[in-house]
């Protein structure tokens with residue numbers, strides 16, 4: 238019994254070390270059973286479907302390894318188009334981090350699957366990263382909303398972290414007031430209004446051209462910055478973020 242417990246603890250510690258050495262800013266473990274006990278969420282934007290349960294992706298999953306990457310500079314908020322596809326450089330490091338976690342677990346004899354299709358925000362709250370804020374993003378006490386998320390499902394039985402249960406927003410609603418297109422109500426984003434959603438779907442929307450020029454400046458024909466107003470308004474993580482001097 239003690240041997241199993243010690244092995245579980247060692248494996249959990251080592252996976253966290255692997256993730257951090259590969260560039261993660263945050264890493265946490267969620268029990269697949271706990272995630273699956275919560276109702277599915279409706280993903281309105283583009284996907285038009287419910288998020289998946291962990292067991293639908295990996296029937297024998299026991300744990301979810303959740304990783305966060307701190308995007309500390311406006312330049313990590315670029316969106317670059319190639320044909321119909323969009324690329325987001327701020328998200329690139331997550332691929333290397335999750336790959337390192339998968340390689341390690343597989344070397345130890347476990348199975349792994351990338352956890353696309355799950356609600357990353359819910360996973361991050363359960364992994365203890367931060368609270369679900371009024372800007373509808375996970376807000377970490379140190380990095381603020383400036384974190385990007387990914388997750389790996391595994392059949393390894395790991396030690397779960399404590400969920401984040403503190404409310405960091407309290408009576409602050411700066412993000413809601415900062416949104417240039419009024420897409421935010423506390424804890425709710427209207428993706429048919431959010432500049433990011435509209436621009437990425439390349440939908441024409443009246444009155445948006447001037448807002449896009451101002452809040453989503455272009456650098457080349459294919460590359461623009463994504464609007465960051467609801468993140469910039471958040472007091473958490475401000476001190477660790479650097480902004481484009483020209484804006």
Ligand code: B12
Nearest residue numbers: 278282356357359369372374375385386424426428431434
């Ligand atoms: C679709 C999508 C969008 C859409 C729609 C936004 C939305 N509804 O979240 C658009 C294009 C507008 C968008 C924009 C952005 N997105 Co986006 N997006 C997604 C995606 C693919 C799915 C999110 C979704 O629709 N979920 C369905 C909704 C209904 O559920 P949920 O938000 O997942 O969470 C529920 C639970 O958490 C629960 N809940 C838990 N705790 C609490 C507490 C309270 C008080 C309440 C009320 C509810 C609640 O309620 C929530 C709503 O039901 C995720 C990736 C993923 N797989 O999760 C990224 C993701 C959410 N996006 C992200 C980011 C960073 C952005 C942008 C900043 C753009 C950018 N630079 O990448 C903007 C921010 C706009 C904003 N303020 O939300 C990050 C969030 C990181 C973070 N810190 O939280 C994610 C996780 C991507 C990633 N891999 O990191 N996004």
